[in-house]
Amino acid sequence: MRVLAALSGGVDSSVTAALLQDQGHQVVGVTMKLWGGESDSGCCSVSDVEDARRAAAQLDVDHHVFNFGEEFEEHVIAPYVADHLAGRTPNPCVECNRRLKFDVLLRRAEMLGFDAVATGHHARVVTVADGTRRIGRGADTAKDQSYVLYPLTAIELERVLLPIGEMTKDVVRERAAALHLRTATKPDSQDVCFITRTDGRAAFLEQRAELHPGRIVDTDGTQVGTVSAVELVTIGQRRGLNLAGGSGRRFVVDVDVASATVTVGPPQHLLRDEVALDTMVWATEPVRGRVRVQCSAHGAASDALVDLQQDGRVIVRFDEPQRRVAAGQSVVLYQQMETVGPDGTPGIDEVVVGGGLAV
Amino acid sequence: MHPLADLDHAATTRLRPQVAEAMAPFGSVRYGNPSGSHRLARDAVRAVDDARERLAQVIGCEPGDVVFTSGGTEADNQAVTGGMPPRPGVPVCSAVEHHAVLDVVEALDGRTVAVDASGRVDLEALASLLDELGDRVSIVSVMLANNEVGTINDLSAVAAVIAAHEPEVPRVPLHTDAVQAAAWLDLRTTTEDAQMISLSAHKLGGPKGIGALVVRRPTTVRPLILGGGQERERRSGTLNVAGIVGFAAAMELADAEREATTLRVAALRDRLAAGLVSAVPGLVLTVGGGHPGVPSSGATATLPGACHVCVDGADSEALLFLLESDGVMASAGSSCASGAQEASHVLTAMGVPPHTARGALRLSLGRDSTSADVDLALRVVPSAVERVRAFS
Numbered sequence: 001m002r003v004l005a006a007l008s009g010g011v012d013s014s015v016t017a018a019l020l021q022d023q024g025h026q027v028v029g030v031t032m033k034l035w036g037g038e039s040d041s042g043c044c045s046v047s048d049v050e051d052a053r054r055a056a057a058q059l060d061v062d063h064h065v066f067n068f069g070e071e072f073e074e075h076v077i078a079p080y081v082a083d084h085l086a087g088r089t090p091n092p093c094v095e096c097n098r099r100l101k102f103d104v105l106l107r108r109a110e111m112l113g114f115d116a117v118a119t120g121h122h123a124r125v126v127t128v129a130d131g132t133r134r135i136g137r138g139a140d141t142a143k144d145q146s147y148v149l150y151p152l153t154a155i156e157l158e159r160v161l162l163p164i165g166e167m168t169k170d171v172v173r174e175r176a177a178a179l180h181l182r183t184a185t186k187p188d189s190q191d192v193c194f195i196t197r198t199d200g201r202a203a204f205l206e207q208r209a210e211l212h213p214g215r216i217v218d219t220d221g222t223q224v225g226t227v228s229a230v231e232l233v234t235i236g237q238r239r240g241l242n243l244a245g246g247s248g249r250r251f252v253v254d255v256d257v258a259s260a261t262v263t264v265g266p267p268q269h270l271l272r273d274e275v276a277l278d279t280m281v282w283a284t285e286p287v288r289g290r291v292r293v294q295c296s297a298h299g300a301a302s303d304a305l306v307d308l309q310q311d312g313r314v315i316v317r318f319d320e321p322q323r324r325v326a327a328g329q330s331v332v333l334y335q336q337m338e339t340v341g342p343d344g345t346p347g348i349d350e351v352v353v354g355g356g357l358a359v
Numbered sequence: 360m361h362p363l364a365d366l367d368h369a370a371t372t373r374l375r376p377q378v379a380e381a382m383a384p385f386g387s388v389r390y391g392n393p394s395g396s397h398r399l400a401r402d403a404v405r406a407v408d409d410a411r412e413r414l415a416q417v418i419g420c421e422p423g424d425v426v427f428t429s430g431g432t433e434a435d436n437q438a439v440t441g442g443m444p445p446r447p448g449v450p451v452c453s454a455v456e457h458h459a460v461l462d463v464v465e466a467l468d469g470r471t472v473a474v475d476a477s478g479r480v481d482l483e484a485l486a487s488l489l490d491e492l493g494d495r496v497s498i499v500s501v502m503l504a505n506n507e508v509g510t511i512n513d514l515s516a517v518a519a520v521i522a523a524h525e526p527e528v529p530r531v532p533l534h535t536d537a538v539q540a541a542a543w544l545d546l547r548t549t550t551e552d553a554q555m556i557s558l559s560a561h562k563l564g565g566p567k568g569i570g571a572l573v574v575r576r577p578t579t580v581r582p583l584i585l586g587g588g589q590e591r592e593r594r595s596g597t598l599n600v601a602g603i604v605g606f607a608a609a610m611e612l613a614d615a616e617r618e619a620t621t622l623r624v625a626a627l628r629d630r631l632a633a634g635l636v637s638a639v640p641g642l643v644l645t646v647g648g649g650h651p652g653v654p655s656s657g658a659t660a661t662l663p664g665a666c667h668v669c670v671d672g673a674d675s676e677a678l679l680f681l682l683e684s685d686g687v688m689a690s691a692g693s694s695c696a697s698g699a700q701e702a703s704h705v706l707t708a709m710g711v712p713p714h715t716a717r718g719a720l721r722l723s724l725g726r727d728s729t730s731a732d733v734d735l736a737l738r739v740v741p742s743a744v745e746r747v748r749a750f751s
Contacts, residue, residue: 064680066676067676067701107750108677110750111677111746111747111750111751112677112680112681112683112684113681157697
């Protein structure tokens with residue numbers, strides 16, 4: 001196949017290109033330039049483009065750079081800012097996958113005559129019994145990125161390859177070292193690529209919107225502190241609140257941006273029996289019944305029952321109460337499904353069946 | 360082997376064999392440092408002096424006016440700043456200058472002058488800006504020909520505007536970036552009214568890494584690079600002898616062949632431009648082609664090798680990829696450090712609407728271009744556009 005490999009300049013995508021070559025594919029590398037601003041979190045900078053270019057050269061793979069800055073601004077940055085201002089939790093990595101890598105890039109790849117797009121995500125594309133495809137968890141469970149790939153439906157997955165999902169990170173690094181790739185020892189990228197570690201979210205948002213000071217109250221309404229920017233407070237947050245009075249651990253249990261009020265309370269106030277989802281994406285058909293639910297990129301999955309409402313909303317009822325999911329946060333549903341390996345071997349895998357945003 | 364067509368001669372050109380031959384002894388046999396006093400050094404000095412005189416002939420300046428630099432960018436930086444520390448005052452340039460001028464003007468809090476729809480500097484706008492700035496103007500920089508769209512400026516007319524601004528004591532120098540034009544235009548006539556001229560060898564069959572800033576007396580510049588005081592204290596650093604020799608050889612060849620090359624390449628360019636316009640609906644010539652909402656500029660003088668088009672509803676990046684797959688190497692005009700395509704400030708300044716500028720395609724011909732190159736482009740551009748549009 002002709003495969004367009006998205007090279008970020010990191011070790012995972014470099015090894016992705018190498019694996020595809022070994023599998024006999026015709027590989028072309030592309031680095032998406034998404035962000036022209038400052039970044040120190042290990043993504044999108046000119047030095048990352050250089051790393052990608054050098055890794056491609058080491059593998060004798062042609063390398064191109066596509067500038068998707070406008071699309072990134074429209075589909076990732078603008079919603080990120082809007083979500084914060086509305087008191088919702090943004091999902092920039094999910095949106096980048098949904099809108100950039102597996103939409104803009106996938107369409108571009110098709111336009112340019114490629115059969116598939118490959119990325120260095122730690123997740124697997126598995127084939128289930130009826131022959132359609134799903135996102136399965138990466139072999140390296142600690143690095144599993146299936147959560148951020150949930151918007152990929154069976155249709156897109158026909159043209160997506162995630163070769164390193166079959167490997168642990170250690171094996172990926174060993175492979176890179178064996179190939180003498182200069183990216184072999186590069187640290188993992190972390191955090192949101194357009195937020196610098198040094199200045200953080202506050203500095204980024206202040207440049208683009210007005211942030212508002214707010215009151216912190218406890219669950220009976222007594223003011224116990226203030227915050228400089230209510231838009232930056234997250235449900236479940238515990239640190240950096242400088243609370244007066246009271247004892248015991250207190251967490252943010254509610255944020256109301258409209259009234260600039262943050263409510264703190266003991267951890268049990270954070271627990272919920274269910275979460276409602278909208279903006280659902282299903283891998284194929286909507287799913288009912290028993291599911292495993294993951295509510296954050298690196299959170300553990302829990303058991304739940306999923307129910308479809310008339311209005312298209314989905315209600316997820318947890319078996320055990322779970323920490324409240326902030327509005328706007330992605331919630332991903334998994335099920336165990338029978339799968340068929342490339343050589344026809346049957347297996348059982350936990351795969352993404354759908355996902356949506358917490359209401 | 361697929362046929363290949365280099366239609367990116369505005370980016371760079373092939374080192375001409377005669378030039379390579381002229382350069383060959385310098386570095387191996389005649390490897391002296393001209394800043395010395397012994398036999399080897401004297402040999403190198405002689406080669407540099409000789410090259411400087413031959414260049415001055417082609418440029419139409421005094422040999423002592425030629426300051427060798429590492430290339431066009433350095434020459435532009437030195438001209439606009441005036442060296443280190445920068446000349447006091449406000450530098451002024453056209454809005455379509457190469458970044459080597461534009462970014463320096465911006466760094467010095469200078470001002471830019473609008474251009475018309477064809478990319479020519481707006482002389483009335485220049486006059487009123489000079490009036491507004493009064494005696495604070497430090498320099499005016501207007502390129503002889505634009506590197507993206509190929510439009511040629513009339514520097515005598517620009518000089519006249521500056522002269523009218525200070526009729527008594529002429530002080531404000533006119534600088535011109537002639538990097539793109541030097542392969543095609545006779546500098547003796549086109550740049551005679553400019554006090555400073557930036558040149559680069561690799562755009563005209565010479566080696567990379569060598570260029571010059573011409574500074575006509577009585578205009579002066581301070582050095583940007585300090586050290587051994589070479590180039591009459593205007594540019595330190597051991598002279599690039601082989602590069603200088605190659606630069607002179609390339610300029611002389613280009614000058615000698617100018618008329619024949621211009622006629623031949625302009626004919627190829629005209630066939631390419633006409634062929635593209637008739638074969639691709641929604642493709643317009645960027646200069647004089649008439650964009651929706653932008654008044655046509657009529658017959659504007661452009662460089663013979665320049666064929667810049669905008670393709671409606673096609674993204675340059677995708678187009679370039681497909682063209683390359685079919686053997687045509689072109690450009691979209693400007694690339695950033697990462698290699699990604701960026702919106703062109705030139706097209707923006709010309710008033711080309713953003714959605715049209717997205718489909719910018721710079722096909723630039725050169726001395727080496729052939730009829731087969733044009734045939735290949737005419738064969739592959741229409742199908743590439745069709746494919747990009749079909750998938751958009």
